[in-house]
Amino acid sequence: xxxxxxxxxxxxxxxxxxxxxxxxxxxxxxxxxxxxxxxxxxxxxxxxxxxxxxxxxxxxxxxxxxxxxxxxxxxxxxxxxxxxxxxxxxxxxxxxxxxxxxxxxxxxxxxxxxxxxxxxxxxxxxxxxxxxxxxxxxxxxxxxxxxxxxxxxxxxxxxxxxxxxxxxxxxxxxxxxxxxxxxxxxxxxxxxxxxxxxxxxxxxxxxxxxxxxxxxxxxxxxxxxxxxxxxxxxxxxxxxxxxxxxxxxxxxxxxxxxxxxxxxxxxxxxxxxxxxxxxxxxxxxxxxxxxxxxxxxxxxxxxxxxxxxxxxxxxxxxxxxxxxxxxxxxxxxxxxxxxxxxxxxxxxxxxxxxxxxxxxxxxxxxxxxxxxxxxxxxxxxxxxxxxxxxxxxxxxxxxxxxxxxxxxxxxxxxxxxxxxxxxxxxxxxxxxxxxxxxxxxxxxxxxxxxxxxxxxxx
Numbered sequence: 001x002x003x004x005x006x007x008x009x010x011x012x013x014x015x016x017x018x019x020x021x022x023x024x025x026x027x028x029x030x031x032x033x034x035x036x037x038x039x040x041x042x043x044x045x046x047x048x049x050x051x052x053x054x055x056x057x058x059x060x061x062x063x064x065x066x067x068x069x070x071x072x073x074x075x076x077x078x079x080x081x082x083x084x085x086x087x088x089x090x091x092x093x094x095x096x097x098x099x100x101x102x103x104x105x106x107x108x109x110x111x112x113x114x115x116x117x118x119x120x121x122x123x124x125x126x127x128x129x130x131x132x133x134x135x136x137x138x139x140x141x142x143x144x145x146x147x148x149x150x151x152x153x154x155x156x157x158x159x160x161x162x163x164x165x166x167x168x169x170x171x172x173x174x175x176x177x178x179x180x181x182x183x184x185x186x187x188x189x190x191x192x193x194x195x196x197x198x199x200x201x202x203x204x205x206x207x208x209x210x211x212x213x214x215x216x217x218x219x220x221x222x223x224x225x226x227x228x229x230x231x232x233x234x235x236x237x238x239x240x241x242x243x244x245x246x247x248x249x250x251x252x253x254x255x256x257x258x259x260x261x262x263x264x265x266x267x268x269x270x271x272x273x274x275x276x277x278x279x280x281x282x283x284x285x286x287x288x289x290x291x292x293x294x295x296x297x298x299x300x301x302x303x304x305x306x307x308x309x310x311x312x313x314x315x316x317x318x319x320x321x322x323x324x325x326x327x328x329x330x331x332x333x334x335x336x337x338x339x340x341x342x343x344x345x346x347x348x349x350x351x352x353x354x355x356x357x358x359x360x361x362x363x364x365x366x367x368x369x370x371x372x373x374x375x376x377x378x379x380x381x382x383x384x385x386x387x388x389x390x391x392x393x394x395x396x397x398x399x400x401x402x403x404x405x406x407x408x409x410x411x412x413x414x415x416x417x418x419x420x421x422x423x424x425x426x427x428x429x430x431x432x433x434x435x436x437x438x439x440x441x442x443x444x445x446x447x448x449x450x451x452x453x454x455x456x457x458x
Contacts, residue, residue: 003118006030006047008038008064009080010057014103018051021107022114035059039067049076049117052097054088062092069096074124076117080105150318153310157181160308161188167260169245169305170283172312175362175441178283179243181310186239191279194238199231202244203443209252211268214259220269232265232278239279245305246286246297257301280305315357315364322353325361329368330380339372344380351382358417362441388420419454422447426456 005027009015012033019029030045032038035056042050042064050068054061061079068075079092079100092100098120099113160168161184168185170178179198186196204212211220215230232240248256259265260280264273282305291297315322326344334341344352357363371384421440429435437447450456 002026002028003048003121004028004030004045005049005051005114006032006038006041006045007051008032008035008041008056008061009051009053010034010055011053014105018105018110021110025111025114027114035061035064038064042068047075048121049078049114051078051080052092053080054092055082062088062095065092065095065097074121076121078113078117149313150321153181153312156308156310157185158188160310161185163308164189164191164279166307167279167305168281168308168310169302170281170310170312171288172283172285173314173360174285175360176312176314177361178285178312179241181312182239182241182281182283185281186241186279189239189279191238195235196239196241197231197235198241198243200243200443202247202446206249209248210255213252214255214265214267216268217270220267224269227267230267232259232276233274235278237277239281242280242282244284244286245282246284246288246291250296250298253298253301257298257304260301260304315360319353322357322364323349325364326352326368329365330372333369333372337369337372339375340378341372341375341380342378345382348380348382348385351385351387355387358421359440366439388424415454418450419456422450422454422456
C-alpha cells in the first residue's frame with residue numbers, strides 16, 4: 001500500500017526524524033508545524049494516516065481530531081503524547097484516534113503502529129466497498145419504471161427509509177419484489193451500515209420459530225447447552241425483515257407484538273429483558289385483513305405493523321413495465337454470463353408482453369436468464385423463452401371452464417395456474433422434487449405441501 005502519511009507536530013527535530021523513518025519504510029510523507037497548516041494539508045493531501053501531536057501552538061490536537069471525524073473520509077489517526085498527558089490521549093481515543101504513542105518514540109513501536117493502522121484502514125475500506133455494492137444493487141432498478149403506482153411506492157419507500165424506527169408492512173404476491181423493496185429501504189436509511197437479517201416465517205418449523213427469533217438460554221430445552229442469540233438480536237442496530245409474517249402462530253404473534261411495543265424480549269428459558277435498537281419490516285403475500293376476519297391474524301399486530309404500508313401490484317397489472325424490466329435484465333445477464341445478446345426480436349417482446357406472469361418479476365428474471373443462456377443469436381427469439389404455449393384464446397376458453405353459475409371461481413383459477421407451474425417444474429427437474437422446488441424459488445417442504453394440496457401426482 002503506497003500510503004500517504006501526514007505528520008502534524010510543532011517540534012521540527014521530531015518532525016524531521018519521523019519523516020526520515022517513515023520515508024525509509026516506503027511511505028509518502030507530508031508535514032505541518034502547526035494546527036492551521038495541518039488543517040490545510042488535510043484537505044489538500046487527503047492522507048491515509050495522520051500522526052498528530054496533541055500539544056500544538058495555535059490549537060488543540062483534539063480539535064483537529066474532531067474535524068477529521070466530521071468532514072473527511074476514513075483516516076487513521078495516531079496521537080503523540082508526552083508524560084503527564086495520558087488523560088488527553090484517552091480523550092483522543094474516545095474521539096476516534098486509533099492509537100497513541102508516548103514521547104520519546106521508539107522507531108520499532110512507530111513502524112508497528114503505522115503498519116497495524118494501515119492494515120485496519122484497508123479492511124475498513126474493503127467493508128465500505130462491499131456496502132457500496134449493496135447500496136448500488138438496491139437502487140430500485142426493478143421496482144420503479146413507467147407505472148404511476150410504482151412511482152408512488154418509490155416515494156413512500158424513501159419516506160420509510162428516512163423514518164428509520166417505524167415499522168413497515170409490505171404486501172404483494174410472491175415474486176413482486178418485497179424483499180428487494182425491504183433491502184432498498186434498509187440501504188437508504190441511517191441503519192445502512194447495520195445488519196439486514198431476513199427471517200422467512202414460512203420456512204422455519206413452528207416448534208423452532210420462537211428460539212430462531214429470540215434465541216435461548218442453556219437448559220431451555222434438551223439440546224440447549226449454551227446461550228444462542230436469536231435472529232432479532234443479531235440484527236441489533238440494523239433491520240430485521242420478517243417475510244411471510246402471516247404464517248406466524250397466534251402465540252408468536254402475541255410475543256412479536258410485545259416486542260414491537262416495548263423493543264424488549266426474553267430469550268427462551270431466560271428471565272432477563274433484552275432491550276433492542278432495531279427496525280422491523282414485515283412482508284406477506286396473504287391478505288391479512290381476510291386472515292383477521294378468519295381469526296388467523298391478530299388485528300392489534302396488524303395495525304402495529306402497518307405504520308407504513310406498501311402494496312406492490314403484480315406484474316400483470318403493470319404490463320407497461322415488462323419491456324423496461326426485460327431490457328434491464330437482458331443487459332445485466334448478458335454481462336454476467338458474458339454473452340453478446342443485444343436485444344429482443346419483435347415477436348419475442350410481443351410474447352413477453354402478452355404473458356400473464358403469475359410468478360411476477362421473479363419469473364421474468366428466470367425466463368430472461370435462461371433465454372440468455374440458450375441464445376445462439378444476438379437477439380432473443382420466442383424459441384428461447386421458456387413460456388407456456390397457451391394463447392389468449394385458449395386461456396379464455398380454460399378460464400370459462402372454471403366458472404360456476406356464470407360467476408368466476410377465483411380459487412379454481414389460481415389452483416389451476418399453480419398446478420400447471422408445479423407440473424412444469426417437475427418436468428424440467430426430471431421428477432426431482434428438490435430441484436423443482438428450487439426452480440420455483442420455494443422451500444422443499446412448501447413445495448411438497450402444494451403437491452399434496454393440489455393433488456399433483458408425479
